[in-house]
Amino acid sequence: MQITAALARAPGADFTLETVDLEDLRPDEIRVRIAAVGICHTDLVARKGGIGFSFPAVLGHEGAGVVDAVGAAVTAVASGDRVAVTFRSCGDCNRCRGGDPAYCHSMHLLNFAGARPDGSKALSQDGTPVSSNFFGQSSFATYAITYERNVLKLPDDMPFHLAAPLGCGVQTGAGGVMLALAAKAGSSILILGGGTVGLAAVMGAAIQACSQIIVVEPHAARRALALELGATHAIDPAAEVELSAAIRAIEPHGVDYALDTTGRPEILAAAMQSLGSKGALAIVGVPPADAPVPGDLRTLLMMGQTVRGVIEGDSEPAVFLPQLIEHWRAGRLPLEKLVRTFPLAAINEAVAAQHRGDCVKVVLTT
Known part of the structure; x- marks a missing residue:
């Protein structure tokens, strides 16, 4: 069938709205009519060529919509079901069986290869293959093919x-704080960056009843929103000569937890200097390829500290996303305060607005 999609035609180029062909469903596939899709930083990294698959490509990995059709082997959902679409995992490896699908042994093959595992591409244009299956969905489009492991009924x-x-x-x-760090009630946490991930972490910290929630963010509007969402302190890094000193002025013995969304080595270094004894740093922002592991090894040893990477918040989506929906219902996860919608056709305008800091989370609607 023919669909409309936002194509990334070359590394760094603007998206172009074009007609492409979507293949017929295979037995294990699900076709979703996309109603909304978020723009994530990973989409923009991929558009720059940072993932490694060929162009042209259709990106998008935060889709939501209505199931249009299912393959013969699909039993989890049916035509007409309302669904959200997340990352894909195999379900068979020891990580998936152990409840850690974000660390699936086939994570790269299923999410970042730009094709199905057999190398075929679900999208084409005038007979030329278009890279697809990004996160098992490629949802910057009016329709997307996805799979049972990465859809959730809404x-x-x-x-x-x-x-x-x-x-x-x-x-x-939220998962970085609630699952990966498992922040304890009454603890202190430092959140570096006040974009979507950072502000979701603020909400997660509030849900966990952290007593001190310190956010570092350069945009004043985002600092104000962080405070509205439950942060106890919001720091402008440009106003501080020494970031770790500003944090220790709040928590003299250092914070219990830190979550970094920036990936910037100097910010990661400041985070380590801000950790207290037995403090834990979770890194979710992607650092430069040559960035060293932050911190001093001797201090790490003597203080009993932990540094770890976190993918998708350590989430098992089938379990965690329904919990987040319940928190939203109860008013503890006010997503509406983050989201601003744009039509799919305005995708380049939406990216620019997000880069300027005019909005926190851009969601495209079709």
């Missing part, structure tokens, strides 16, 4: 434009 009261960010950004930030 309740009728969950709007698509709020469900879409659950697929990656929100579960990464």
Whole structure:
């Protein structure tokens, strides 16, 4: 069938809205009519060529919409079901069986190869293959092919434009605090960056009843929003000569936890200098390829500290996303305060607005 998609034609080029051909369903596949899709930083990294698959490509990995059709082997969902779409995992490896699908042994093959595992591409244009299957969906389009392992049925009261960010950004930030760090009630946490992931982490820290929630963010509007969402302190890094000193002025013995969404080595170094004894740093922002592991090894040893990477918030989506929806219902995860919608045709304008800091989370609607 013919669909409309936002194509990335060359590394760094603007998206172009074009007609492409979507293959017929295979037995294990699901076709979703996309109603909303979030723009995530990973989409923009991929557009720059940072993932490694060929161009042209259709990106997008925070889709939500209605199941249009299912393959003969699909039993988890049916035509007409409302769904959110998240990352794909195999379900068979020891990580998936152990409840850690974000660390699936086939993670790269299923999410970042730009094709199905057999090398075929679900999209084409005038007979030329188009890279697809990004996160098992490629949802910058009016329709997307996806799979049972990365769809979640949505309740009728969950709007698509709020469900879409659950697929990656929100579960990464909230899960980073609630699952990966498992922050304890009454603890202190430092959150570096106040974008979607960072502000989702703020909400997660508030849900966990952290007593001190310190956010570092250069945009004043995002600092104000962080405070509204539960942060106890919001620091402008440009106003501080020494970031770790500003944090220790709040928590003299250092914070219990830190979560970094920036990937910037100097910010990671400041995070380590801000950790207290037995403190833990979770890194969710992607650092430069040559960045060293932050911190001093002797200090790490003597203080009993931990540094770890976190993918997708350590989430098992089938378990964690329904929990997040319940928190949204209860008013503890006010996603509507993060989201601004744009039509799919305005994708380049939406990317520019997000880069300028005019909005936190952009969601495209079709």
